[in-house]
Amino acid sequence: MSEMKFSDEHEWIRLDGDIGTVGITDYAQEQLGDVVYVELPEIGKQVKSGDEMAVVESVKAASEVYAPVSGEVTEVNETLSDAPETVNADALGAGWFVKIRLGDPSELDKLMDEAAYSAFTAGLG
Amino acid sequence: MTDPAPEKLQRTALFDLHVEMGARMVPFAGYEMPVRFPGGIIAEHLHTRSRASLFDIGHMGQVTLRGGDVAEAVETVVPGDIQGLAPWAMRYTMLTNETGGILDDVIVIRADDHLHMVVNAACKAADLDHLRDRLAGRLEITSLEDRALLALQGPRAVEVLARFAPACRDMKFMTAQAMRIEGADCMVARAGYTGEDGFEISLANDEAPGLARLLLGEEEVMAAGLGARDTLRLEAGLCLYGHDIDTATTPVEARLGWTISKRRAEAGGFPGADIIRAQLVEGPKRRRVGIKPSGRAPAREKTEITDAEGRTIGEITSGGFGPTVGGPVAMGYVESGQAELGTGVKLMVRGRARAGAVAALPFVPPRYYRG
Numbered sequence: 001m002s003e004m005k006f007s008d009e010h011e012w013i014r015l016d017g018d019i020g021t022v023g024i025t026d027y028a029q030e031q032l033g034d035v036v037y038v039e040l041p042e043i044g045k046q047v048k049s050g051d052e053m054a055v056v057e058s059v060k061a062a063s064e065v066y067a068p069v070s071g072e073v074t075e076v077n078e079t080l081s082d083a084p085e086t087v088n089a090d091a092l093g094a095g096w097f098v099k100i101r102l103g104d105p106s107e108l109d110k111l112m113d114e115a116a117y118s119a120f121t122a123g124l125g
Numbered sequence: 126m127t128d129p130a131p132e133k134l135q136r137t138a139l140f141d142l143h144v145e146m147g148a149r150m151v152p153f154a155g156y157e158m159p160v161r162f163p164g165g166i167i168a169e170h171l172h173t174r175s176r177a178s179l180f181d182i183g184h185m186g187q188v189t190l191r192g193g194d195v196a197e198a199v200e201t202v203v204p205g206d207i208q209g210l211a212p213w214a215m216r217y218t219m220l221t222n223e224t225g226g227i228l229d230d231v232i233v234i235r236a237d238d239h240l241h242m243v244v245n246a247a248c249k250a251a252d253l254d255h256l257r258d259r260l261a262g263r264l265e266i267t268s269l270e271d272r273a274l275l276a277l278q279g280p281r282a283v284e285v286l287a288r289f290a291p292a293c294r295d296m297k298f299m300t301a302q303a304m305r306i307e308g309a310d311c312m313v314a315r316a317g318y319t320g321e322d323g324f325e326i327s328l329a330n331d332e333a334p335g336l337a338r339l340l341l342g343e344e345e346v347m348a349a350g351l352g353a354r355d356t357l358r359l360e361a362g363l364c365l366y367g368h369d370i371d372t373a374t375t376p377v378e379a380r381l382g383w384t385i386s387k388r389r390a391e392a393g394g395f396p397g398a399d400i401i402r403a404q405l406v407e408g409p410k411r412r413r414v415g416i417k418p419s420g421r422a423p424a425r426e427k428t429e430i431t432d433a434e435g436r437t438i439g440e441i442t443s444g445g446f447g448p449t450v451g452g453p454v455a456m457g458y459v460e461s462g463q464a465e466l467g468t469g470v471k472l473m474v475r476g477r478a479r480a481g482a483v484a485a486l487p488f489v490p491p492r493y494y495r496g
Contacts, residue, residue, distance in 0.1 A: 033149075033161060033165055033166055033352070034165050034166055034167045034446075036421075036423065036446040036453075037421050037422050037423055037446070037453075039422065039475075055475065057422075057423055057446075059166040059167065059352060059356060059445060059446050059448075060160070060166070060352055060445070061425075062423070062425065081421065084421075
């Protein structure tokens with residue numbers, strides 16, 4: 001499994017073969033607060049990098065989750081419909097949103113590594 | 126995070142305490158206010174329903190009105206029965222405009238020799254202009270910029286406050302009293318906006334942090350922010366000004382007709398009286414109702430409400446997640462013919478119709494102390 005990469009919209013992706021698992025970052029879940037609802041895409045949906053792919057709702061507001069890479073949605077995390085709070089408890093693990101079969105693995109090069117993302121969020125104050 | 130602060134935000138007397146406690150501060154009605162503390166909104170909400178929480182509501186405006194015929198004068202700007210207020214009783218009423226719309230919803234307390242009005246932060250400046258415009262010749266109107274306001278809310282609030290102010294124990298819901306608490310001169314009202322028993326305490330800004338720390342030091346009490354205040358009042362079926370009520374909604378449409386006594390409705394003498402009286406008699410064309418979405422997806426403010434055939438019948442004005450209900454809750458306006466409890470509706474959330482129904486308000490039964 002490859003290292004985790006991060007988007008400036010606060011999604012993470014980790015590649016296993018040609019399938020990337022995608023979620024929102026710990027920084028994002030902390031900013032959102034208690035997550036109460038997650039709307040996931042249909043399996044088989046084609047997404048382009050930067051597309052709105054899912055919706056995450058906290059007590060306060062609904063926010064879009066963007067596809068960090070292009071490809072086909074092969075799996076969604078059904079457990080989030082009954083237990084959306086998993087996103088707060090384990091954003092980088094059990095709180096994953098979707099799996100995407102990457103169309104173009106070179107898109108990963110445009111994303112940040114952990115050190116760069118950490119510096120990016122530190123700059124957001 | 127991308128919005129530049131358009132103007133300098135004001136701070137309440139408890140600002141430093143909020144920051145010290147790790148609050149997430151957000152701009153609200155011109156003030157920098159705590160939206161939540163590290164425990165999070167759901168924990169703060171549930172704690173308020175089971176124990177007691179301390180809220181800073183010092184952004185709200187406090188105004189005193191003095192004059193020989195003060196109650197009669199104030200009745201020319203609100204439809205509530207102010208002349209009938211017993212000493213140290215209080216009322217929820219509204220400032221209305223000429224078309225019966227609501228300029229603000231306010232609390233009026235009859236203090237010893239004057240009326241004390243509590244108004245919404247966002248409306249404070251406009252309310253003062255309006256009051257002075259209408260009443261300056263008759264009354265002395267003072268905005269108490271040096272006063273803080275704390276709300277201690279929850280079933281254990283009385284037990285906690287009685288340790289420092291034993292007299293609060295026998296107060297009934299919607300009454301107030303002047304008392305000293307740990308050396309501070311306070312005006313304590315048994316009231317709140319959470320649906321729970323509790324108190325609102327007005328005191329000098331410089332004494333507020335001391336009292337707040339004292340109350341937070343009690344084991345039942347946790348700090349809560351505006352996020353929990355919003356979910357609590359929504360479950361309690363209470364209106365948020367600028368969302369559920371505004372200048373385009375009347376008290377009757379908002380189902381606040383109960384705040385208008387028979388005498389006031391018949392005699393009028395407040396702005397918009399004819400329109401409001403007609404609506405009380407004939408019924409309004411639309412009404413505020415509770416809306417319960419069927420699934421787990423929240424239906425938020427501005428969500429379109431349609432009937433089963435897809436015809437628009439109204440709009441959500443407040444909606445989100447109700448932690449005590451354990452699911453989404455909302456309120457909004459629908460055509461009066463569609464307002465019956467249990468009426469099936471569709472809620473257009475992100476372009477998709479989701480099922481819901483007209484539901485009774487409040488979503489959570491109130492637990493006010495009526496003696």
